[in-house]
Amino acid sequence: MSSPPPYDDDDNELHRLLANFSLYDSSSDASSLGRIVSPVTPRRTASFHPSLLLQPAPFRLQLQPFLSLRLPSTDTRPPQLAVLLLLGQTPLLGRKVFRAVPRAVSNPRKSPPRSAGGYAVFFGRQIGAFPLWDDVQPLVIGVRCSLFQGYPTLAQAQAAFDYAAHRAWVRVISPSLTLTTHSAIPSLPTPLLDSPSPLHPDNTNSDGRWYVVYSGVTPGVYSSYLECALNTLGLSGAVHDSFGEKSLAVAAFEDARERGLLRVVTPSYT
Numbered sequence: 001m002s003s004p005p006p007y008d009d010d011d012n013e014l015h016r017l018l019a020n021f022s023l024y025d026s027s028s029d030a031s032s033l034g035r036i037v038s039p040v041t042p043r044r045t046a047s048f049h050p051s052l053l054l055q056p057a058p059f060r061l062q063l064q065p066f067l068s069l070r071l072p073s074t075d076t077r078p079p080q081l082a083v084l085l086l087l088g089q090t091p092l093l094g095r096k097v098f099r100a101v102p103r104a105v106s107n108p109r110k111s112p113p114r115s116a117g118g119y120a121v122f123f124g125r126q127i128g129a130f131p132l133w134d135d136v137q138p139l140v141i142g143v144r145c146s147l148f149q150g151y152p153t154l155a156q157a158q159a160a161f162d163y164a165a166h167r168a169w170v171r172v173i174s175p176s177l178t179l180t181t182h183s184a185i186p187s188l189p190t191p192l193l194d195s196p197s198p199l200h201p202d203n204t205n206s207d208g209r210w211y212v213v214y215s216g217v218t219p220g221v222y223s224s225y226l227e228c229a230l231n232t233l234g235l236s237g238a239v240h241d242s243f244g245e246k247s248l249a250v251a252a253f254e255d256a257r258e259r260g261l262l263r264v265v266t267p268s269y270t
Helices: 007-021 050-054 081-084 131-141 154-166 225-232 248-259
Strands: 022-023 065-069 090-092 094-097 118-124 128-130 148-150 178-182 210-216 221-222 239-243 263-269
Touching: 007 022, 007 128, 065 221, 118 131, 128 154, 131 154, 148 154, 148 225, 210 225, 210 248, 221 248, 225 239, 239 248
Parallel strands: 210 263
Antiparallel strands: 022 065, 090 094, 118 128, 118 148, 178 263, 210 221, 210 239
16 A cells, blocks of 8 residues: 655645644533523633644534634734634635534523513524513423523513514524525625624623624624624524624624625524
8 A cells, every 4th residue: 555645845834834723612601690601711622633624524613602713822913714714615825724613512591590570582482572480491491592581671671582583683493393594695794783782781791702703694793692692503604703802803803704704694494
């Protein structure tokens, strides 16, 4: 059996570049109030060999603030490289790299808000605003990718639900139907959506991070993880990331827009 051909200079250089990157993984869980919370601070995982990035794999990206590929500390460009790696075989310094595929991550909120005066069910067997946890529990517990949040009053819960429904961020989930997604390049410039909204009154969901949705229902920059989840949770092909500074989030989003990497992902059931 003949030995594999040796790496040429380009292959060696590509391996050297990829070896400078670190793979991070983090998990998230619900707060004691059952609200959507941000992922915990990423921690370094076990050793990762850069050649793994060179293996083609099915493109199954669902919910992923949980994996990011960091630029080397000496590189001052906006951290858009993670997007390039996630979105396919994108030219990198004149070379090709394959997409990185993160693991699936479960939805992190199953504990009911104990002192909520109302609940907004965004994804569930039924959706809407409800006054009691007993009304909400059968609509979300045991439902894959259900999404809800408690609010101080029923009126606030209704306002949050109406805000999300107006933007097509709500979804009835039925076990008898199969979720499919359709993606398209946005035909119009996409606004940055980071202003206060009824989804998180009094800034209760702010965690000091900014969330960028590259592929989702409405690509944009958001100031809460709940808004990010409404745009990406359970959607095959959805891609997002988070940043500690708004300027970095905006720079990454604008860079992706200039490169034509933004996608609108539309959920439907068959």
